[in-house]
Amino acid sequence: MNRMYAIIEREMRKFFRSPTLMIMSLMLPILQLIIIGNAFGGKIVGTHVAVVDHDHGPQALKVREAFDAIAVNIKTFTTVDYGNEVQAREDVRTGKIDAAVIIPEQYSRRVYTDNAPKLGFVVDNSDLFTSASLEGEMQSLVDALNDPTVKDRLDKAIALEIVELYPYVNYLKYLLPMTVALAMYISVMIGGGMLYIDDKARGVHEGYLVTPITKLELVFGLNIAGAIKATLSGLSIGIIGSLIAGLGVVFHPMIMLQMFCLIVAGSIAFNGMMFLLMVRVDDPLVPRAMFGVLNVLLLYPSGAMYPTVSFPKWMQAMSVIDPFTYAIHGFKSILLKDGGWIAIRFDLAFLTIFGIATLLIATPLFKRTL
Amino acid sequence: MSAAPNLGQAINGGCDDRPIAIEVQHIVKRYGDFEAVKDVNFCVHDGEIFGLLGPNGAGKSTLIRMMTTLIPVTAGKAIVGGHNVAKEPDEVRRMIGVIPQALTSDQDLTVGENLLIYAKLYGVPRGIREKSIADVLEAVDLTKWRDAQTKTLSGGMRRRLEIARGLVHNPKIFFLDEPTTGLDPVSRIAVWEMLNNLKTTRHLTMLITTHYMDEADKLCDRIAIVDHGKLVALGTPVELKNSVAGANVVEVHFDRETEEWQGRLEALEGVTSVQPESSGFYRVITKSGSKTTMQIVELAASLGESLTSLSVQNTTLDDVFIHYTGRQLRDEQVKPVFTMPPRPGAQP
Ligand SMILES: Nc1ncnc2c1ncn2[C@@H]1O[C@H](COP(=O)(O)OP(=O)(O)OP(=O)(O)O)[C@@H](O)[C@H]1O
Ligand SMILES: [Mg+2]
Numbered sequence: 001m002n003r004m005y006a007i008i009e010r011e012m013r014k015f016f017r018s019p020t021l022m023i024m025s026l027m028l029p030i031l032q033l034i035i036i037g038n039a040f041g042g043k044i045v046g047t048h049v050a051v052v053d054h055d056h057g058p059q060a061l062k063v064r065e066a067f068d069a070i071a072v073n074i075k076t077f078t079t080v081d082y083g084n085e086v087q088a089r090e091d092v093r094t095g096k097i098d099a100a101v102i103i104p105e106q107y108s109r110r111v112y113t114d115n116a117p118k119l120g121f122v123v124d125n126s127d128l129f130t131s132a133s134l135e136g137e138m139q140s141l142v143d144a145l146n147d148p149t150v151k152d153r154l155d156k157a158i159a160l161e162i163v164e165l166y167p168y169v170n171y172l173k174y175l176l177p178m179t180v181a182l183a184m185y186i187s188v189m190i191g192g193g194m195l196y197i198d199d200k201a202r203g204v205h206e207g208y209l210v211t212p213i214t215k216l217e218l219v220f221g222l223n224i225a226g227a228i229k230a231t232l233s234g235l236s237i238g239i240i241g242s243l244i245a246g247l248g249v250v251f252h253p254m255i256m257l258q259m260f261c262l263i264v265a266g267s268i269a270f271n272g273m274m275f276l277l278m279v280r281v282d283d284p285l286v287p288r289a290m291f292g293v294l295n296v297l298l299l300y301p302s303g304a305m306y307p308t309v310s311f312p313k314w315m316q317a318m319s320v321i322d323p324f325t326y327a328i329h330g331f332k333s334i335l336l337k338d339g340g341w342i343a344i345r346f347d348l349a350f351l352t353i354f355g356i357a358t359l360l361i362a363t364p365l366f367k368r369t370l
Numbered sequence: 371m372s373a374a375p376n377l378g379q380a381i382n383g384g385c386d387d388r389p390i391a392i393e394v395q396h397i398v399k400r401y402g403d404f405e406a407v408k409d410v411n412f413c414v415h416d417g418e419i420f421g422l423l424g425p426n427g428a429g430k431s432t433l434i435r436m437m438t439t440l441i442p443v444t445a446g447k448a449i450v451g452g453h454n455v456a457k458e459p460d461e462v463r464r465m466i467g468v469i470p471q472a473l474t475s476d477q478d479l480t481v482g483e484n485l486l487i488y489a490k491l492y493g494v495p496r497g498i499r500e501k502s503i504a505d506v507l508e509a510v511d512l513t514k515w516r517d518a519q520t521k522t523l524s525g526g527m528r529r530r531l532e533i534a535r536g537l538v539h540n541p542k543i544f545f546l547d548e549p550t551t552g553l554d555p556v557s558r559i560a561v562w563e564m565l566n567n568l569k570t571t572r573h574l575t576m577l578i579t580t581h582y583m584d585e586a587d588k589l590c591d592r593i594a595i596v597d598h599g600k601l602v603a604l605g606t607p608v609e610l611k612n613s614v615a616g617a618n619v620v621e622v623h624f625d626r627e628t629e630e631w632q633g634r635l636e637a638l639e640g641v642t643s644v645q646p647e648s649s650g651f652y653r654v655i656t657k658s659g660s661k662t663t664m665q666i667v668e669l670a671a672s673l674g675e676s677l678t679s680l681s682v683q684n685t686t687l688d689d690v691f692i693h694y695t696g697r698q699l700r701d702e703q704v705k706p707v708f709t710m711p712p713r714p715g716a717q718p
Pocket of ligand 1 (some may be wrong): 401404424426427428431433471581
């Protein structure tokens with residue numbers, strides 16, 4: 001037992017002595033949280049939409065007034081008058097402007113005679129986010145214009161009333177569970193994967209192996225140390241990330257406790273998985289090469305960014321055995337929904353069992369000799 | 371003494387009635403089809419410094435790793451401190467200290483922390499841990515550096531730290547794999563002195579590997595020459611040198627280099643080989659140093675050439691090595707490592 005503590009002590013002293021591992025395992029997730037959170041989460045504003053008015057009638061004026069209202073209020077776009085439709089299309093194509101609205105000749109008359117009036121909308125659909133946002137805006141604008149004429153049918157129309165269960169979740173908050181899991185993953189990958197293999201290659205393990213330490217003491221020493229490091233990374237990111245995303249978890253002891261338990265269970269699971277993968281590896285290049293591959297294989301099928309229900313069957317199967325899935329589900333349950341112990345008990349159980357199981361498989365594979 | 375008894379000794383491993391610390395019997399290590407160690411036998415007696423001398427890839431580290439339980443033995447057996455390494459590895463591990471070939475102390479930890487971790491790994495009882503650490507630091511002269519970061523130490527100091535680390539649990543048998551590789555001449559001599567002191571103060575038996583001839587010569591009580599996984603000779607440095615009968619080395623430096631020197635030297639009576647070293651400089655191996663010296667002087671005089679220098683060396687381990695392996699250890703090494711200064715006392 002004392003020998004196991006010696007291994008843990010060595011790892012922890014090194015961990016605190018050189019903060020590189022800690023900083024590296026925190027930097028990527030935090031940057032990702034801030035950059036991706038802000039990049040995807042924001043609303044589209046300040047785009048330019050050309051208006052080509054071939055009608056000049058009173059209804060055309062109404063459309064243009066509605067545009068002006070958007071420019072002033074929601075600021076999604078401002079309009080620019082174009083006299084030439086061909087020029088407008090060309091400018092959308094070259095990216096000078098983001099979209100063009102064509103008000104055709106006879107538009108006002110068609111509105112009055114209910115003769116299927118149409119507005120043309122030219123949009124650069126190679127930019128999904130902007131075009132989707134503009135299309136959405138246009139559609140609601142057209143709906144508003146239709147409003148008086150469809151009033152009599154309104155009662156019969158099916159309306160979707162959206163009830164948001166939880167307070168508004170912005171993208172930063174949505175990303176936080178992934179960020180915490182990622183911090184733990186990186187800590188395990190660097191601390192348990194790369195440093196472990198580097199130590200092996202440098203002969204540090206040779207030093208251990210000539211002492212009377214037992215296989216179990218060595219395996220458990222290395223793994224407990226790895227799990228402690230991952231826990232520290234997860235907790236740090238959990239706290240820093242919550243503050244950045246504006247979640248007040250830090251001030252709720254119960255949520256903090258649930259968070260802590262999940263992070264510990266997740267750290268055990270991630271670490272066990274890494275140890276199993278690395279137990280027979282000697283080449284320091286292997287964990288480096290695996291870093292990105294594993295990241296893709298584990299993170300994306302987990303539902304961290306996209307909901308698992310939208311996946312094909314084979315990816316759903318991956319998500320079932322992926323410890324990320326449970327870590328992220330757990331973090332979402334407590335950070336975004338305050339779901340309590342009930343919501344995370346299955347995640348906790350899976351992660352703990354997964355960690356112990358991988359360790360049990362890895363231990364017999366661990367060689368007590370070089 | 372002739373060559374035969376030593377080779378005979380090599381085969382039976384030089385075991386005699388003295389108390390034995392390490393006994394290796396018909397030990398073999400195979401990696402796939404490759405035999406890294408081939409049927410090696412030797413005994414190391416209590417309290418001696420035993421050297422395994424051989425070039426890169428000879429199998430020295432492989433031998434040490436088998437004796438220190440690091441790799442499984444393919445065939446044969448090794449008994450260390452009375453325990454079979456294959457059957458009672460933990461008993462063996464408790465008795466031995468090991469300094470691996472690579473420097474493996476933690477750079478991020480202090481000297482004291484490195485020793486503390488190992489004291490714990492070796493299960494040194496809490497009560498005597500402090501004293502053990504202080505003692506070994508004193509023994510390797512690093513007391514002042516106890517709180518220094520290991521990464522700030524020089525190569526020689528790091529080697530001493532490793533030596534201290536291997537001694538922190540007070541082992542009986544000490545294995546050192548190339549303890550002075552990479553050290554400057556002054557640090558090497560310091561390490562030799564340190565090891566000699568440790569041998570007496572701590573009653574240690576030591577097994578070291580080296581590819582330095584002078585190290586084997588000055589430090590070791592007995593030497594086993596290993597080549598291509600085989601033990602080719604075993605004995606005290608004096609025994610080994612005496613076994614290479616009549617081989618003296620004459621080093622001659624002519625003022626002027628001509629192509630004929632090599633042939634002329636080879637033609638001299640008693641000369642067995644001539645190696646050109648540099649322009650005009652030759653190493654002549656001969657049965658009689660004094661006779662050849664005379665002949666060279668006469669030869670030069672008769673041709674009207676003059677000599678810059680001329681020296682006779684007694685037999686060195688270099689010569690022993692050439693004798694038993696048929697080639698020079700230095701051929702496989704970076705040259706400067708093996709260029710030895712003329713021995714003090716060598717006659718001009
Ligand atoms: N794990 C291994 N797998 C295959 N071959 C190996 C292995 N370890 C060592 N060898 C081979 O065994 C031979 C002996 O190697 P060893 O390390 O014992 O040599 P050495 O005498 O210590 O050399 P050096 O002076 O370079 O340390 C070498 O040819 C080496 O390539
Ligand atoms: Mg070696």
